[in-house]
Amino acid sequence: MPEFSRRRLPLIGHSGGSRDAMTCLYRCGNACDHPAPNESDNPYLGDVVNASMSRRGVMRAGAAGALVLGLSGTAAATAVPATAAPAGPALAGQGKPPAGGKAGAISFKPIPPNTLDSLVVPNGYDSSVVIRWGDPVVPGAPEFELDKQTAKRQSMQFGYNNDFVGVLPFEDDRALLVVNHEYTNENLMFPGFTTLDALSVEQIKVAMAAHGLSVVEIERVGRTGEWRPVEGRRLRYNKRITALETVFKLTGPVAGSAAVKTAADSKGQWVIGTLNNCAGGVTPWGTVLSGEENFNQYFVGGDGVAEADKPRLARYGISTTARYPSDSRKWDRAQERFDLAKHPNEANRFGWIVEVDPFDPEAPPRKHTAMGRFKHEGANVIVAKSGHVVAYMGDDERFDYLYKFVSEKKYRPGDRRHNLTLLESGTLYVAQVTGDSPAAEIDGTGKLPSDGAFDGTGKWIKLVSGNRSFVPGMTAADVLTWTRQAGDAVKATKMDRPEDVQPSLRTGKIYAAMTNNTNRAVGTNPGVDEANPRANNKHGHIFEITEDKGDHTGESFTWTLPIVCGDPAAADTYFGGYDKTAVSPISCPDNVAFDSAGNLWISTDGNALGTNDGLFATPIEGSERGHLRQFLTVPRGAETCGPFITEDDKSVFVAVQHPGEISGASVDKPASTWPDGDYAKPSVVVSWRLDGRPIGS
Numbered sequence: 084m085p086e087f088s089r090r091r092l093p094l095i096g097h098s099g100g101s102r103d104a105m106t107c108l109y110r111c112g113n114a115c116d117h118p119a120p121n122e123s124d125n126p127y128l129g130d131v132v133n134a135s136m137s138r139r140g141v142m143r144a145g146a147a148g149a150l151v152l153g154l155s156g157t158a159a160a161t162a163v164p165a166t167a168a169p170a171g172p173a174l175a176g177q178g179k180p181p182a183g184g185k186a187g188a189i190s191f192k193p194i195p196p197n198t199l200d201s202l203v204v205p206n207g208y209d210s211s212v213v214i215r216w217g218d219p220v221v222p223g224a225p226e227f228e229l230d231k232q233t234a235k236r237q238s239m240q241f242g243y244n245n246d247f248v249g250v251l252p253f254e255d256d257r258a259l260l261v262v263n264h265e266y267t268n269e270n271l272m273f274p275g276f277t278t279l280d281a282l283s284v285e286q287i288k289v290a291m292a293a294h295g296l297s298v299v300e301i302e303r304v305g306r307t308g309e310w311r312p313v314e315g316r317r318l319r320y321n322k323r324i325t326a327l328e329t330v331f332k333l334t335g336p337v338a339g340s341a342a343v344k345t346a347a348d349s350k351g352q353w354v355i356g357t358l359n360n361c362a363g364g365v366t367p368w369g370t371v372l373s374g375e376e377n378f379n380q381y382f383v384g385g386d387g388v389a390e391a392d393k394p395r396l397a398r399y400g401i402s403t404t405a406r407y408p409s410d411s412r413k414w415d416r417a418q419e420r421f422d423l424a425k426h427p428n429e430a431n432r433f434g435w436i437v438e439v440d441p442f443d444p445e446a447p448p449r450k451h452t453a454m455g456r457f458k459h460e461g462a463n464v465i466v467a468k469s470g471h472v473v474a475y476m477g478d479d480e481r482f483d484y485l486y487k488f489v490s491e492k493k494y495r496p497g498d499r500r501h502n503l504t505l506l507e508s509g510t511l512y513v514a515q516v517t518g519d520s521p522a523a524e525i526d527g528t529g530k531l532p533s534d535g536a537f538d539g540t541g542k543w544i545k546l547v548s549g550n551r552s553f554v555p556g557m558t559a560a561d562v563l564t565w566t567r568q569a570g571d572a573v574k575a576t577k578m579d580r581p582e583d584v585q586p587s588l589r590t591g592k593i594y595a596a597m598t599n600n601t602n603r604a605v606g607t608n609p610g611v612d613e614a615n616p617r618a619n620n621k622h623g624h625i626f627e628i629t630e631d632k633g634d635h636t637g638e639s640f641t642w643t644l645p646i647v648c649g650d651p652a653a654a655d656t657y658f659g660g661y662d663k664t665a666v667s668p669i670s671c672p673d674n675v676a677f678d679s680a681g682n683l684w685i686s687t688d689g690n691a692l693g694t695n696d697g698l699f700a701t702p703i704e705g706s707e708r709g710h711l712r713q714f715l716t717v718p719r720g721a722e723t724c725g726p727f728i729t730e731d732d733k734s735v736f737v738a739v740q741h742p743g744e745i746s747g748a749s750v751d752k753p754a755s756t757w758p759d760g761d762y763a764k765p766s767v768v769v770s771w772r773l774d775g776r777p778i779g780s
């Protein structure tokens with residue numbers, strides 16, 4: 084594949100409330116209306132004895148000094164020849180000054196919160212739609228026609244509800260844009276929509292084809308930060324991956340195990356489709372990771388499985404009492420495999436981290452079972468000092484857990500064939516965290532404890548390594564298939580919906596978005612703890628991890644909450660100690676990303692402050708830590724996904740997901756007409772500075 088040699092070192096980037104009722108139904112299957120599926124009696128943080136408080140200061144100093152960039156530091160980054168396989172964010176920008184300015188520099192004037200039906204960027208910036216739902220992707224794809232959609236047409240066009248955005252560059256001004264399509268809003272897709280039951284089988288298949296991922300070759304517009312799809316030449320990489328018919332290979336210890344064998348796949352090796360792909364990440368070897376998240380809502384017939392299997396399904400949010408839960412998508416009408424009463428193992432084939440090689444369109448995408456099965460938000464990797472690859476991951480459910488995976492083998496710069504195997508075997512850990520302040524000082528109001536910080540220590544508890552289980556009573560395949568139960572068994576810490584988790588390649592610290600948890604300390608639900616310190620947590624917070632001694636393969640860390648979200652005027656918010664009168668309001672952090680200066684970018688989902696979701700940026704080191712400013716807002720009803728900032732800091736990509744997703748809306752009577760003035764279309768947008776300079780300068 085000669086074009087491999089033309090790829091240059093990758094861009095740094097993404098990896099990665101008050102929702103409307105329609106969002107709850109279509110995206111999560113009304114997850115918030117159900118009891119949180121974690122009914123385990125493992126203690127939450129407040130119950131865990133604080134055993135290692137005194138070590139904290141020492142660990143902090145060690146980590147700060149280490150500046151853990153491992154072999155992916157400056158030397159390694161510059162040593163990788165341009166002819167090598169594409170590298171990813173773990174190689175990009177590390178240790179070398181960003182193209183735009185110094186760390187911590189953010190110069191844009193924040194935009195005010197608003198409820199406009201448009202995409203708003205700061206003065207001096209512009210934005211454009213890169214690609215929208217229905218735009219042609221695969222060569223020969225038909226133009227989109229709302230009244231003529233078929234599964235075949237949709238399988239060649241850009242899918243619905245774009246989420247993760249990755250931009251993998253070539254050496255010239257082209258790149259591959261890789262995007263997740265998490266779910267569908269049938270009422271906003273099909274004219275005359277009444278109910279899901281009334282959809283035709285073909286329409287269900289259209290929805291299945293609108294799920295998955297898209298790979299699209301894009302090019303820079305002139306010398307600006309704007310990008311657009313390449314047209315008029317052979318598009319060898321453009322591809323759609325769907326829930327309908329794309330075949331995935333299972334790798335790792337669960338492949339071939341009894342839990343994933345079905346009538347259609349008696350050897351448990353191949354899966355058709357991917358479901359609810361939410362966030363993700365770009366690897367140093369130029370592939371994309373994609374998290375299968377709320378897969379539960381696609382299955383019916385959970386009431387008909389063997390009694391012994393029901394607790395396992397229930398822990399993942401699959402109803403075991405009704406054939407058709409009220410929020411069911413009823414895809415069994417199109418494909419019988421979604422009926423668990425007939426195919427009880429089919430659900431076990433979803434909930435994995437998917438790896439896609441966009442530079443090899445013929446290679447089957449893979450589901451890596453060694454990374455565990457849960458409602459994966461996404462996965463972001465860093466190369467540890469030892470050379471092992473470490474992936475950080477969140478399980479996006481109220482009271483669920485944070486995980487990390489450490490590869491068995493080491494990363495080899497330039498050896499792409501080898502690096503493509505790194506996520507197939509390794510060690511999976513779950514986080515248990517402890518606060519360092521007296522429990523009595525964590526009163527649920529968000530008031531800082533007397534030591535001035537929500538902070539403490541943590542342990543990575545080993546669940547499985549290779550084919551060896553560390554959880555009594557569970558085999559390695561059990562642990563990896565029923566990872567939530569394994570986390571319960573080892574008393575992992577129940578968190579406030581861990582979404583995107585991403586290491587900073589500048590400092591080695593890891594940042595996790597805890598979106599919200601309005602069940603925290605409500606009724607019989609678990610109470611507050613120092614890592615999840617607010618009762619009825621409507622606005623969420625950011626969780627910062629510093630691995631002890633800067634060792635990403637280690638088993639202990641310190642943590643702190645640099646940002647406790649909400650209205651800065653409210654007493655229960657915290658912005659790194661920065662003057663709160665100078666920061667933007669933020670609610671429900673979901674995806675995180677970094678620019679090459681190391682600033683933390685945060686996109687939101689479900690702004691409980693009543694205005695549109697958006698994208699924010701803040702320095703996260705030094706005196707400007709916590710000086711959070713709003714960079715953009717998305718149109719009505721939408722959530723801000725992505726984001727991805729290019730290595731030269733000249734382009735900020737976001738995915739505008741579910742515009743117009745407001746109760747009562749339909750494609751015939753849209754609540755948003757963005758972006759084209761007719762009806763709402765989920766779209767990927769790029770924003771850039773009009774003067775052509777990097778964002779931070």
Ligand code: FEO
Pocket residue numbers: 265361362376460479582
């Ligand atoms: Fe799909 Fe956790 O958001």
Ligand code: CA
Pocket residue numbers: 518519520532534535536537538539613
């Ligand atoms: Ca504390």
Ligand code: CA
Pocket residue numbers: 361362460582673674688
């Ligand atoms: Ca998300």
